[in-house]
Amino acid sequence: MPEAAVTIEDLTFRYGSHTALRSISLHIPAGCCFGLLGPNGSGKTTLMRLLATLLSPTSGRLQVCGYDPVQAPDAVRRCLGVVFQQPALDGDLTVEENLRLHGAFYGLRGPALTRRIDELLERFGLQKRRRELLRRLSGGQQRRVDLMRGLLHRPQLLLLDEPTTGLDPLARHTFWQTLRQLRQTDHLTLIVATHLLEEAELCDQVALLDEGRLVATGAPDLLARELGEEVLWLETSEPETIAAFIQTHFGLEARVIGASVRVAASDAHALLPRLYEALGSRLRSATVRRPTLEDVFLIHTGHHLHPAAHATLSS
Numbered sequence: 001m002p003e004a005a006v007t008i009e010d011l012t013f014r015y016g017s018h019t020a021l022r023s024i025s026l027h028i029p030a031g032c033c034f035g036l037l038g039p040n041g042s043g044k045t046t047l048m049r050l051l052a053t054l055l056s057p058t059s060g061r062l063q064v065c066g067y068d069p070v071q072a073p074d075a076v077r078r079c080l081g082v083v084f085q086q087p088a089l090d091g092d093l094t095v096e097e098n099l100r101l102h103g104a105f106y107g108l109r110g111p112a113l114t115r116r117i118d119e120l121l122e123r124f125g126l127q128k129r130r131r132e133l134l135r136r137l138s139g140g141q142q143r144r145v146d147l148m149r150g151l152l153h154r155p156q157l158l159l160l161d162e163p164t165t166g167l168d169p170l171a172r173h174t175f176w177q178t179l180r181q182l183r184q185t186d187h188l189t190l191i192v193a194t195h196l197l198e199e200a201e202l203c204d205q206v207a208l209l210d211e212g213r214l215v216a217t218g219a220p221d222l223l224a225r226e227l228g229e230e231v232l233w234l235e236t237s238e239p240e241t242i243a244a245f246i247q248t249h250f251g252l253e254a255r256v257i258g259a260s261v262r263v264a265a266s267d268a269h270a271l272l273p274r275l276y277e278a279l280g281s282r283l284r285s286a287t288v289r290r291p292t293l294e295d296v297f298l299i300h301t302g303h304h305l306h307p308a309a310h311a312t313l314s315s
């Protein structure tokens, strides 16, 4: 097994009586871009806060960069950078002032800090903005400054919790390009919490979380391919009846998941006309597609990653 940046064994965390994480075990290899994908409230931020030493496990074990965050929080903090949902920056300070302030938190000062700031500003193409108030920068540029802040002390591991929240698609794309470059040039391990499928699919490996449980983990394309080359989904107002009909008349496995029926068929395209012939108007829609992480999530949990969006689409 490759060297681990993070090892999590049987980790449980409770806020009072509410269990936010249940028996999670994960191995995150060094140098990997690892995505934590899950809907709101699935426990992503809680896991990030545990890794960042901001919370202590209720039970179970954690190792970050080879250290136990409870026993050696300072060593863990030195090895990691954090970029959380709310930028940790002050809009009324200049870009450089923000970076100097945060550099000081890490014990950086004098010419070494100046050199590091120069280097990062150049790398992120923000040299000309260094004396500008942060609030005058675009949302995407402010996120890049926040990323620079997280990188000032040259961490081995960067935790990013929904780092593209509030960014438009172009700024999000640019931010992800930056992350990928960073990983190559700095050999960083990245752990990115997201509720966006398209961001999780950019990661080398993902963990799917739902209601504090680890639902599945692995490389996104491998997880999806385990479901076969294609998946067939039927939308209908009578999923139970339709699933039973398909099992009886076509001899195929048909599973009700939420308000949909998933049919396991090796040649779904050829099956479609036959299904329409047999079921006609009882089907609201039938979709054949290459499986995605959304399908993986749906099959493991019985519900969509973003139920509200699906309710709106299908109503």
Ligand SMILES: Nc1ncnc2c1ncn2[C@@H]1O[C@H](COP(=O)(O)OP(=O)(O)OP(=O)(O)O)[C@@H](O)[C@H]1O
Residues within 6 Å of the ligand: 015, 018, 019, 020, 038, 039, 040, 041, 042, 043, 044, 045, 046, 047, 195
């Ligand atoms: N300080 C807290 N006290 C009590 N319960 C909390 C606290 N913080 C989070 N929770 C609960 O723990 C669960 C996990 O929350 P968490 O913020 O880790 O989820 P998340 O996946 O990061 O969600 P989001 O995408 O909305 O940030 C939720 O049910 C949440 O309501």
